[in-house]
Amino acid sequence: MRRAGGLALLVSTAVVTAAQTPTFSTGVEAVRVDVLVTDGDRPVPGLGPADFEVRDNGVRQNVSFVSAEKLPLNVILALDTSASVLGEPLDHLRGASLALLERLELEDQAALVTFCHEVRLREPLTRDLARVRRALAQIEPLGETAVIDGSYAAVVLGDTDLGRDLVIVFSDGVDTASWLREERVLDAARRSDVVVYGVSVRGADRPEFLRELSELTGGGLLEVDSTRDLRAAFVGILDEFRHRYLLNYSAVGVSPDGWHQLAVKVKRRGTTVRARTGYVAGH
């Protein structure tokens, strides 16, 4: 998987230009995979490269780099502010977001995207978290739900900067207003590096889009019974994300284009691995 920008690691004859335009000169791909390893419900710490086995389209790869905690985070909150969150749910949502911001480190950045029928970038990625807090205070619920458009915007915005990208999409309903089509947005997510966590409130409709989006990016879907549980959900996601591993490898022995199926294993009994299911290379 390639990265636009400074993290694009190119082997062999790769050239990283000073400008932010990526240049790819060979078919050898630098791939980065964000992985969560758990034992039961708890993340497993202290793993090294030798503990992982990564297969790219079935071909075993040599994992060259494992890093987890040191890279700063880019957290993009994409929040449903349609009419249905009016009242208490909005207070809970705002409270959960503030609690998450409280737990960010100095180097971390946050952005706020909201969506009703209209997607709005309330605050672009910034280290000045007070700006994000102020933007949160000004949210006014209104209109219908464009969760697909909102998720797309968050994925694209998150796919652009240094650091590890975490997108949290909250929605309490199903999409009623998006222009973009579900499959196109899932396709975009496959092509990006972001890890998406979906958070939804249990109801009549199953949040299939959020489930698929979060699973294919290696994140997860949390279904809460009530918006009261949002704070625990948001904070839990951040904690979990900090305990993840970032694997790098140079893809060898595989086609330079198309869909690459990924399989990540950990050589320890009883552990579960969550990672994106694959990536799109080439073009």
Add this chain to the structure above:
Amino acid sequence: MALFVGAVQAQEPVRPASSPPARPPQTAVFPSEVDYVEVDAFVTDPRGNVVHGLTRDDFLLFEEGIRQEIAAFAEVAVPAERVRATPIEAAPPPRDTATNEEAVQGRIYAIVLDELHTDAQRSGAVRTLAREFIAKHMAEGDVAAVVFTGGGTHAAQTFTGDKRLLQEAVGRFTGRKLPSATLERLRAIEFQRNLLANEPRPEGAPPPPENRLAPRPGLERDPHDAARASAARASMESLESVARGFAGVQGRRKAILFFSEGIDYDTLDVMGAVQRSASVVRSSMREAIATAARSSVAVYSIDPRGPVGPIGSEVLPMTSPAEAAAFGIDSRSLGQELRLSRDSLRRLAEETGGIAVVDTNDYATAYERIVRASSQYYLLGFYPLESKRDGAFRRIAVRVERAGLTVLAREGYVRPRAQPDEKETPGLAAAAETSPELRALLDNPWPQPGLALGVTAAAFKGSGRDASVVVTIQLSGPGVPVEPQPDRPADEIELSLVAIDRQGRVRGGERLLARPSAESHEHVERSGLRFVRSLQLPPGRYQLRVAAREAPQGRRGSVAYDLEVPDYGDQELAMSGVLLASRTAALTPTPALDDVVMPMLRTPPTAARRFEPGDVVTAYAEVYDAREPAHETAIATRVTSLDGREVFRTTRLWSSSELEQSGAYRHEVDIALTDVSPGQYLLQIAARPTLGEATVSRELSFEVVPVAVAADSAPATAAPARRWDARRPTSRIDRLEAWLAAVESHEPGTADGPAYMVRSWTADELQELATDVAVVVRLIGDPQSSVMWLVDPTLRGRPQRAPYSVDDERRFRALAREAAERGPGARNRLLKRGAVLHTDAAIRVGMGYAQPRGAAEPRSDRWQVRFSDGQQQGAEQAPGHWELARALLDNVQPDPMRDETVRLWYLATSAFGQHYEQHTRQEDRAVELFPGDANLLLLAGSFHETFASPRMQSLARSIRLPSGVSHGIGAEQSELREAEKLLRRALEAQPALVEARIRLGRVLYRLGRHEAAARELQQAVAALSSGGSKAADDDGLLRYYAEMFLGAARESLGRNDSARVSYARAAALYPDAPSPRLALSQLAFRGNDRAAALDAVQRALRPEASRPDRDDPWWRYHVVQGRRVDAWFDELHRSLAVEP
């Protein structure tokens, strides 16, 4: 947004059919003489159904066996429909005003919770039972109080219509019944025996024999006799006190709900063998019953134990049966206690005309019966032959001279005493010099109709701990008597206000006199009078009672308002109440305006919650923010319709440096009601500091009423269209006559008095009206046709006897003759104007208009579902104006299918339904009647396309309706196929109708037929680029859709470059619209051009473009097809004008 649904097909017209006989008038005159006795009689048939239509002659009334003449008689039917819990309950909008408008309809309940006779373990059951009654069986206009028997005679919650307060009071209930007498006696015996067994005795002496414990006086008695008797007396005195409080209420049905396990005191134990206070308890019970009977209040006793015996903690094994028997205790003793307690409950109910809910678990049915008995009954009044004042109990009996009917009525009354009853409740210490008439009104917490009053109150931070409560009181114009005489000023108005705390103490009040000048009388008559006062009150809960009286006719009225005064001293962040003022309301004369209010608003606050479009409403609230350090606070003001549509929003960011000395932000917002359509709205003011997470907010509701109506009526809280309401018909033929007058007077396209009048009619009344109009219409065409026989076209069979009298027939013929005098077009004119009248009633009077109480059995087949964001918000039964309008038009001659007015009606109403998302499903019927009309076909196709949209499909999944009622939203694919068929027909009828082609393209795309979709859309784009259609395009709106949909179709076909061109063209047409930018971004991302993808997203989302007025036609694609609704309505109204 609303969707009308039903078990029957929506397009099926209401057909004239025979109806049940009209009910007698529901008015009665209530004499107030001391010697007049009133009896409520509840009559049921053998199956328990309420019997209607009895007359005075059907009743026999006896006092001590001697038949009495019935001097006053009325069948009272307070409609029960709003009492019943609907399967889907929606929270009512928050009201911050109280009026006495609907007072005459409501019931008055006292919920007496007998702490002293409820086992602690069953406290929860009692709370649940009482709460269920409050939640599901109390209706609008009803008031109730909660009284605890253990708390003296103080009400835990005084009379209020606020269910939340009642529920809170019930939550404080805990039972503390004494242990069973039988068990206590057993314990005493056991204790004595143990004492004896352990008595010191000489060494070696044998233990005492078992039978040494001989019966002796102390052990035969109930150890808690005194406490038990005192508890029984206390409970009965509570009941008596509540019943006495009801004495002054005439003409309204009142009931006591007595939740108790009954008095387990043996009142027949005159010898005092076990319990010594039998006579005292018996007499207190008799006194309670007598007082209830005298006040004509029925006691409904409700036993929370259900059908099982005294279980739980009370069942203990009898360790020594033989010994116990010696004391008169055996296995039946506990059963005897149960029987006693149940008997007491039965007696209380039966002798006061109530029902005992004893030995049953079916409380729901019992509650329904209680409400029915409180809603539908006969009121009989008589003057006793003897008018002695000796306090004697007089036995009365009510019978009906028809076999099989059961009468429930009180069994007696107590004659008044010569001396006033010394137990008479002392009146409230009302404000000094208040007249006795007003004092009497202020003593009662239930609103008294008469002089129309509205009141609202808002608490502000005051000095010290006390809050300043601003009370605004408004008298409606037409109710205020101002008839100036040349030699004297207009008449005097007396007004008194008191604030009563939870303990019933008066904590503040004032008496005011107003004498409007002769010059101002017209002004006062039009706008009413307003008083704005302030009271300094410590934190707590209060009931404000306001009573007013006008001098010449002595008319009076009163109203009660519940208010919570917060403790502003101990909160870091708090908000005051909200005051509203408006430009129109500023004109109301205000003889008394308090100084406290002066700095708050430019014009005095108003108690009115109805405003005209175009008026400017000012909302004022104070936010108290004591948080540190310096920070900002966002105060947002929003106005939304009940279905969540926002019509106003503004947010102001305050800096803590702007705080007043009092620590308050004085937040004032002007809300212009320009372009706000009639209906009910919610106003919310919310404050959020950037520090921490706390928010505070206040909400209230108000209504926007059409100008035509508002000008016609009082600006205060009085109902609009008073003049037409005054004509509210009392019989079926009167209603028909009123309807004919309304049809003539109604100005099409307005919500005028006639529209409000018919909107106030219930579904059953409209159903009857449909039959009656059909008769008149037939008579206009054929004056000789029969009136007395009706044929229901939906039922095969013989004609049925019509529910009309001979006099009705004569009036029918006269009305028809009068209508026919307008000439040959009279018949069609009546039908068409009638249809438009009901259309205006349905759409212009507004969704928020409170439907009045209807007949006892609400129609169950028509529902309207409110929804927002694809989720159901609520559902209520639809009144049936649409069906009636359709039924009227179906009778247009020679053929509705060839009638231009009918066509325009379908066009305008279909467009209305789709444009405002009030889906009434006219479309299918419209294309049945006009199968070749391209515009109707386009609307019908769009309708099905909209039903296939994610928002409607999501609604279909979330919708909850009573069984048997279907929502009629088909599966996505089948709705799309139906849409395709209709849109193709529209194009066959009019190939140049480019909007139909665009929609067809979109539908084909959604059906997965991308190639066909692209073809249609390309054709549409080409047509729009050519001369004729280009002119028809509204500012490039259709072109935008065509390009966007074409882009999507091309993308699906893998033609990304041409897709990009389409999206770019759409973006050029609407540069602010985000959807084309998102589409372009997504194309770029797929093409791996991340920079372009990001750039397009940033342009789509750029904050400066996110103004509230930002427009993307995609957001309104589902309603845009109805955008010509106004033009079509204009055409419809013009076509009516050319009718003869």
